[in-house]
Amino acid sequence: MKVFIAGPRALRTLDEKIIRQLISISAKEHEVIVGDADGIDTAVQQFFADRQYENVIIYATEGKARNNVGRWKIKSVVPPSQAKGFRYYAAKDLEMAKDADFGFMIWNGKSKGTLNNILNLIALGKKCKVYLSTVNELYAVKSLDDIKCLVSLCEEDTQMLFQKLLKENEQIKIFLREDYRQLAINII
Numbered sequence: 001m002k003v004f005i006a007g008p009r010a011l012r013t014l015d016e017k018i019i020r021q022l023i024s025i026s027a028k029e030h031e032v033i034v035g036d037a038d039g040i041d042t043a044v045q046q047f048f049a050d051r052q053y054e055n056v057i058i059y060a061t062e063g064k065a066r067n068n069v070g071r072w073k074i075k076s077v078v079p080p081s082q083a084k085g086f087r088y089y090a091a092k093d094l095e096m097a098k099d100a101d102f103g104f105m106i107w108n109g110k111s112k113g114t115l116n117n118i119l120n121l122i123a124l125g126k127k128c129k130v131y132l133s134t135v136n137e138l139y140a141v142k143s144l145d146d147i148k149c150l151v152s153l154c155e156e157d158t159q160m161l162f163q164k165l166l167k168e169n170e171q172i173k174i175f176l177r178e179d180y181r182q183l184a185i186n187i188i
Contacts, residue, residue, distance in 0.1 A: 001028070001030045001031070001101045001102060002030065002031045002032075002033055002099060002100045002101045002102070003025050003030045003031070003032055003033065003100060003101070003102050003103070003104055004033045004034075004096045004097060004099070004100035004102070004103045004104070004117070004121070005022075005025075005032060005033070005034050005040075005044050005103075005104045005105075005106075006034065006035055006040065006041065006093065006096070006103075006105055006106070006113075006114060006117050007039065007040025007041070007044075007105060007106030007107060007108075007111070007114055008039055008040060008106075008107065008108050008110070008111030008113065008114050009037050009038050009039030009040070009041075009111075010039060010108055010110070010111065011039055011040050011043075011106060011108055011133060012038075012039055012040070012042075012043055013043060014040075014043050014044070014047060014106075015133075015136065017131060017136065017137075017138060018106055018131055019047070021104055021129065021131070021138070022044065022047050022048070025104070026048065026051065026053050026055075029055060030055070031055050031056075031057065032044075032048060032053070032055060032056045032057070033057055033059060033096050033099060033100050034056065034057075034058060034059070034096075035058070035059050035060075035089075035092060035093065035096065036058050036059065036060045036065040036066045036067050036068060037066060037067070037089075038066070038067065040106050041067065042067045042069065045058070045067060045068070045069035045070060046069050048069075048070060049069040049070035053070075054070075054072070056070060056072040056073075057072060057073050057074075057075050058072050058073070058074045058075070059074075059075050059077055059092050059095060059096050060074050060075070060076060060077070060092070061076075061077055061078075061079055061088060061089060061091070061092045062076060062077075062078060062079075063076030075095075075099075077091060077092040077095045078091075079091035079092070086112065086113070089113065090113065090116060093113060093116065093117050093120065094120055096117075097117060097120035097121050097124055097126070098124060100121070100126060101126065102126060102127055102128070102129075103117065103118070103121040103126060103127070103128035103129070104128070104129050104130075104131075105117055105118050105121075105128055105129070105130045105131070106130075106131045106133065107130055107131065107132055107133065108132075108133045108134065109132055109133070109134045109153070109154040109155065109158055110154070110155070110157070110158055112161055112165070115151075115158070115161065115162060115165060116165055116169065118130060118141060118147055118150075119147065119165060119166070119169055120169070121141075122141060122142070122143060122144060122146075122147060123169070127140070127141070127142050128140075128141040128142075129141070130150060132150065132153065134153070134154070135153060147162070148162075
């Protein structure tokens with residue numbers, strides 16, 4: 001099983017609940033998919049490097065890893081030609097969500113990138129476990145309704161960001177169209 005692990009650059013430490021999840025992932029010998037950013041990506045990399053865990057793949061935009069603590073294999077992701085800023089790195093994140101079987105997101109209730117990763121995973125029909133650092137709790141996220149409940153625990157700015165991401169995210173638009181189509185089929 002491939003597990004996509006991510007979180008914001010603003011968080012740099014792993015608390016006990018996160019560490020227990022990472023130990024469980026490694027005990028099951030799951031393949032870890034992680035990005036190359038500072039913050040949670042690097043903290044997760046350091047955790048697995050300290051344990052000499054080899055089943056890790058680093059995803060890097062254009063193959064240029066900013067961080068690769070364990071000198072693991074790198075998967076290069078080429079973003080769309082005009083992509084800049086958030087969209088430049090979001091292409092890599094979407095590729096990780098596509099390749100993963102499951103997600104483990106560490107979220108501070110603010111990070112746009114982590115929220116977008118959660119949305120992508122659910123839109124792709126994949127389950128996700130989210131550690132919300134503001135309340136130090138783990139949540140199972142399996143549906144758009146689960147994400148709405150999670151976002152309701154966050155500040156108003158995050159709730160507005162969620163609505164904006166729903167409007168912008170092509171993968172979510174496809175998911176919603178298919179979801180409504182399925183609903184219509186069930187009604188008929």
